[in-house]
Amino acid sequence: MALPGEFSFRAVRNGKLSLAGAEAVGQLISAQSLFEVQAARRNLGKSRCQEFEALAAKLRHLLAQSELSIDFIDQDVEIISLQAMKDEISGLATAMERLLTQMRAAQRIARGLSVTLVGAPNAGKSTLFNALLAEDRAIVSPEAGTTRDIITEELRLGPYFIRLADTAGLRTGIGDIEKEGISRARDLAADSDAVILVVDGTRPLEPVARSLRQNIIVALNKCDLLSPAMSDEYVKIAGISSEATVIPVSAARGVGIDALMNAIRAMLDAQFGSGIESFLPTEFQLQMLVASRGSLAQVEQLLNTVGLAQPELISAALGTSVRALSDLVGETTPDTVLAKIFSEFCIGK
Numbered sequence: 001m002a003l004p005g006e007f008s009f010r011a012v013r014n015g016k017l018s019l020a021g022a023e024a025v026g027q028l029i030s031a032q033s034l035f036e037v038q039a040a041r042r043n044l045g046k047s048r049c050q051e052f053e054a055l056a057a058k059l060r061h062l063l064a065q066s067e068l069s070i071d072f073i074d075q076d077v078e079i080i081s082l083q084a085m086k087d088e089i090s091g092l093a094t095a096m097e098r099l100l101t102q103m104r105a106a107q108r109i110a111r112g113l114s115v116t117l118v119g120a121p122n123a124g125k126s127t128l129f130n131a132l133l134a135e136d137r138a139i140v141s142p143e144a145g146t147t148r149d150i151i152t153e154e155l156r157l158g159p160y161f162i163r164l165a166d167t168a169g170l171r172t173g174i175g176d177i178e179k180e181g182i183s184r185a186r187d188l189a190a191d192s193d194a195v196i197l198v199v200d201g202t203r204p205l206e207p208v209a210r211s212l213r214q215n216i217i218v219a220l221n222k223c224d225l226l227s228p229a230m231s232d233e234y235v236k237i238a239g240i241s242s243e244a245t246v247i248p249v250s251a252a253r254g255v256g257i258d259a260l261m262n263a264i265r266a267m268l269d270a271q272f273g274s275g276i277e278s279f280l281p282t283e284f285q286l287q288m289l290v291a292s293r294g295s296l297a298q299v300e301q302l303l304n305t306v307g308l309a310q311p312e313l314i315s316a317a318l319g320t321s322v323r324a325l326s327d328l329v330g331e332t333t334p335d336t337v338l339a340k341i342f343s344e345f346c347i348g349k
């Protein structure tokens, strides 16, 4: 019987497939969303590794300069000036940081983002939840305290897969079950990538709903019962931050739902947009880039403290940085790492 990932492993061993390509095959097999499928397909393309290879090439060039400085240390020849070295390194560090940000954002998108509806009881959270899903999912009633448990459903929004959550209405002075629901709602809101504060525009804002952190979109609900002037007035009186995006909606009538969707999309784009077209790294690949960046930080520190006086230390750190990148693209990956990568594949493949 074939071992896990044996065929991809043979392809890599025989130079038919790059290691990054094999990782992309693995990502494709385990993909759970369209985003992951698309990212894995992009990763399969050869060009995806070029960014890392270009970085590695620049690092190798600097390493060569540093090695030359060791050979000529007794003679008074300057191979590369301190300033030139510093500039090169800081350029590379910036490029790596940018890649890291994009790759982390891509990982977050792949895992799915969370958007949570919170607000006072009866504000219309469950009605809005149903309207966003275009499905009669959560129970809606005129009774305050209808929703207790957190209800989640998946929702597709452009490139994002979202776990949309409906929660218990936030209020004080109630029974134990509802209290537990409220505490869960608060915890979830604190961990969410975007929070929608649903407020009932016909009632004063509950103070308990004000103490939420940033990343908030205010859905000013029941606007079917309000004139536009009343909506504006509400925002002022309720003391909603002028920085918050306020979208008037009528969850019951389906008004303003598209505008709300667009606001959510914009909030997610601001945080994760850089990951949409990015290289989606495996955990190993991300670790290698972090390691490479870490060694570069050591080089920066050396340059800032002893300058070029100890080129052998600079060479060592540059060497470590290059090796991490080579591991990332699979030029020099040790057998233990290979075994680990392929063990996560299904039999054969």
Ligand SMILES: Nc1nc2c(ncn2[C@@H]2O[C@H](COP(=O)(O)OP(=O)(O)OP(=O)(O)O)[C@@H](O)[C@H]2O)c(=O)[nH]1
Pocket (backbone or CB within 6 Å): 119, 120, 121, 122, 123, 124, 125, 126, 127, 128, 139, 140, 141, 142, 143, 144, 145, 146, 147, 148, 167, 168, 169, 170, 221, 222, 223, 224, 225, 249, 250, 251, 252, 253
């Ligand atoms: N007029 C009007 N009524 C609405 C609107 N949205 C919700 N309602 C009504 O408001 C009441 C409460 O709605 P729910 O969606 O159950 O409110 P909730 O925020 O989930 O309430 P809890 O789960 O108790 O915290 C229901 O009677 C809804 O029909 C709206 O846009 N306009």
Ligand SMILES: [Mg+2]
Pocket (backbone or CB within 6 Å): 125, 126, 127, 138, 139, 140, 146, 147, 166, 167, 169
């Ligand atoms: Mg509810």
